[in-house]
Amino acid sequence: MPEVMATRCTSLRQSMPIQPAIERPRQWNAKQALRSLLPQAALNWREASYFKKFGEVEMHLVEILCRNDQDAIDVGTNYGGYIHFMRRHARRVLGFEPIPEFVELLRRKFPRDVTIEPIALSDGAGEAELYMPLIGDVMVSGCSTISAAASAAYPAHRRLRVRTARLDDVYAGTVGFIKIDVEGHQQAVLDGAAGTIARCRPRLLVEIDQKLAPGGLERAKAYFDRLGYSGHYVHRGRLGRLEDFSVARL
Structure with a gap:
């Protein structure tokens, strides 16, 4: 089978799901209290069932794209x-996620069979500003980016200094599948x-949003054509x- 690069291409920010950041409530309600009593495996099963039904359609491709004798990133x-x-x-x-609240959450959810690295992957090692968009008083964590150009799509942000690294410098294993969703920073990754x-x-599987990274689809296609x-x-x-992809024809 030839190597495959699948993309999730969007041209309008409104077409993408909005996910608020983790917020710790001052008082737990009954539902949250019940969740705290359930074993993590049960919570993971419930969440996986939710994503299977309501998640991005590309999640159903993971079974095909993964190789069971190799890693997934x-x-x-x-x-x-x-x-x-x-x-x-x-x-x-292996998961790469720079937001500390999510690192804590992910390590709690997947304590044994998943490694979470608190790193924003990029094309160089060092530090960068992570822009976390604010809509009203709500932080839209799913649209966070270290691309200053992409961050301009939102009027307000919370900022955080995060560690950056190249995948080539921090991973030496054998990977069969890589999913990249970094809000306009995909080419650097x-x-x-x-x-x-x-x-x-x-x-x-690479998300490409033409509004956040104009010309991103063409650059990615040229990159993979060379490979x-x-x-x-x-x-x-x-x-x-x-x-054959064309926003005008969709």
Whole structure:
């Protein structure tokens, strides 16, 4: 089978799901108290069932894209929706997530079979400003980015200094599947993972938002063309060739 690069392409920010950040309430209600009494495995099962029914359609591709004798890497893990599927079909799962609240949450949810690294993957090592958009008083964690240009799509932000690294510098294993959802910063992540991709030839799922990263689809396509990958996109439950993708025709 030829290597596959699947994309989730969007042109309008309104078309993407909005996920608020974790907020610790001052008083727990009865439902939250009940959740605190349930074992983590039961909570994970319930959450996985939710994502299977209401999550992104691409989550249903994870079973096909993973290789059970190789690792899976989730870049931009957030709440860990994709990890529920990866851990069933990969040898080992690594998640890269720079927001401390999510690192804590993810390590609590997946204490044994998932490694969470508090790093924002990019094309260089050091530190960067993470922009976490605010809509009113609500932080939209799922739209956080270290791309200053992409952050301009929102009028207000909470900022956080985070560690950055190249995947090539922090990973030496054998990966069969990489998912990248980094809100306009995907090309830097790909550039920092070029050695790993050339060495392992993993399958990839890359979110590309043309509003956050104009020309991002063309750059990603050129990148993968050089590596001999075939590209596809999913629309209304059907798989299409990337060269046929056009927002105007969707």
